[in-house]
Amino acid sequence: MKSSTALAVTLGLLAGPAFADMDAAKKFLDEEIERSALSREEQEAEMQFFIDAGEAFKGMDIKVVSETITTHEYEANVLAPAFTAITGINITHDLIGEGDVVEKLQTQMQSGENIYDAYINDSDLIGTHWRYKQARSLTDWMANEGKDVTNPGLDLDDYIGLDFTTSPDGELYQLPDQQFANLYWFRQDWFTDPELMAEFKEKYGYDLGVPVNWSAYEDIAEFFTGRTIDGVEVFGNMDYGKKDPSLGWRYTDAWMSMAGMGDVGEPNGLPVDEWGIRVNENSQPVGSCVTRGGATNDAAAVYAISKSIEWLEKYTPPAAAGMTFGEAGPVPAQGAIAQQMFWYTAFTADMVNENATAVLNDDGTPKWRMAPSPHGAYWKDGQKVGYQDVGSWTLMESTPVDRAKAAWLYAQFVTSKTVDVEKAHAGLTFIRESTIQHESFTERAPKLGGLVEFYRSPARTAWSPTGTNVPDYPKLAQLWWQNIGDAMSGAKTPQEALDSLCAEQEKVMERLERAGVQGDLGPKMNEEQEASYWLEQPGSPVAKLDNEDPEPETISYEELIKSWQ
Secondary structure, three states, X not given: OOOHHHHHHHHHHHOOHHHOOHHHHHHHHHHHOOOOOOOHHHHHHHHHHHHHHHHHHOXXXXXXXXXXXXXHHHHHHHHHHHHHHHHOOEEEEEEEOHHHHHHHHHHHHHHOOOOOOEEEEEHHHHHHXXXXXXXXXXXXXXXXXXXXXXXXXXXXXXXXXXXXXXXXXXXEOOEEEEEEEEEEEEEHHHHOOHHHHHHHHHHHOOOOOEEOEHHHHHHHHHHHOOOEEOOEEXXXXXXXXXXXXXHHHHHHHHHHHHHOOOOOOOOOOOOEXXXXXXXXXXXXXXXXXXHHOOOOOOHHHHHHHHHHHHHHHHHOOHHHHHOOHHHHOOHHHHOOEOEEEEEEHHHHHHHOOOOOHHHEOOOOOEOEEEEOOOEOOOOOOOOXXXXXXXXXXXXXXXXXXXXXXXXXXXXXXXXXXHHHHHHHHHHOOOOEHHHHOOHHHHHHHHHOOOHHHHHHOHHHHHEOOOOOOOOOHHHHHHHHHHHXXXXXXXXXXXHHHHHHHHHHHHHHHHHHHHHOOOHHHOOOOOOOOOHHHHHOOOOOOOOOOOOOOOOOOEEOHHHHHHHHO
């Protein structure tokens, strides 16, 4: 197969209306698509749809945007030039930081200016899109205005993340493009070393294994930190702490819920979610602080922040405190990290490439494995166990219909069955069942450390994104990283930072209530009461436990994998 760069150059030379035909499509299929869920005949038929549907938009310049991860780099560098060559529609696929994507989206929502013709933004915005109605309902779009540019082979049932991009009223607002989970990552070669196992058992009185709870995770972090293995100083934890938008996602994604903040029930727990936002029976947000029935500043939330700061200081490379999500993700591949409790599988590609020799055996199999993240002292059965990021295509109402149609064709192209298996091998972010079950991933599974097993198991459905409690993701998300950044820097205690955070979230929701811009789905704030009133009610929020360090518990990786099968 030709390299991605070389292919992009080749297709770039073909780009333009004169070459928007099956010759360009066949060249693309010959040079890039070695593995697909479709036969070659079916691939060509799907390409013919894009050629025919794109005819009306030849020569149009379309701009789309996504965050910068491996999957989207593949799209921008390989699939965008291919789409242009095949259809004659000139695609510019911008790669920027996730915080910048949200900012651009927010600006388009507020101004009505068409900044981008389509966005790949997290399904975490589903509550925002559902309430504001500024994103097109794809259910309505595919049945009406966009029907003539909707691929008959799209096969929505094959997408694994549609539950996360569908609102409570049954409308699909976003089309999944990439999906990844947060899991526990650890060096299995060290965890199964007989000498280390014996030393750990003698020191702590239980077996070294995958930690089930935070107490065990902390013991393991302490055990490995400062140790020299294979001539390298080792750390027992990896994290990041820079005051940056990605700092907030770390906590709203699942850290708070894994600690035990929020209510039981999937996807996020109702009436209180892992942002600590409470909703009433009509899905109207009613509060964030404990005094209004929220949990953003309850004892479980304070415990979550306190532990992350403690572990960052004690068991983590010093440089991590100044790192962002993107900078910290590849660090375990350098070979000095024993475990990471909250590791995004989006970085699997970094763990298996030519730069990851420190964590790969000579035959290419990994020295590491991934497993479910451990839970904190406040966690109860039925609470959220982990997060899935579902980066999804979103068409804004402010985008002119013809531009939205051309962008919709590109969105379908880069998620099509023709290309999805190949794209998944490049980025390792699965969105289609047909891709997950493809024989090429059965062959590759031993080199991916449990990723394929996880996505083929029923367990994957227990990992969920932010749900619909969050009424305005862009406005509220920026409050998280700013306030938690104050706690990380020591400018505020965790309690002070979370008190400030919940108060600021409530101010935003109060403004939304006064403005009435979200209609019957918008906030309807509770009256404040003494915290004791809400702490005495069942469920979330919760009061401080007498013991935040329960008995540590581990499980063998082999036993764990059986539960995934």
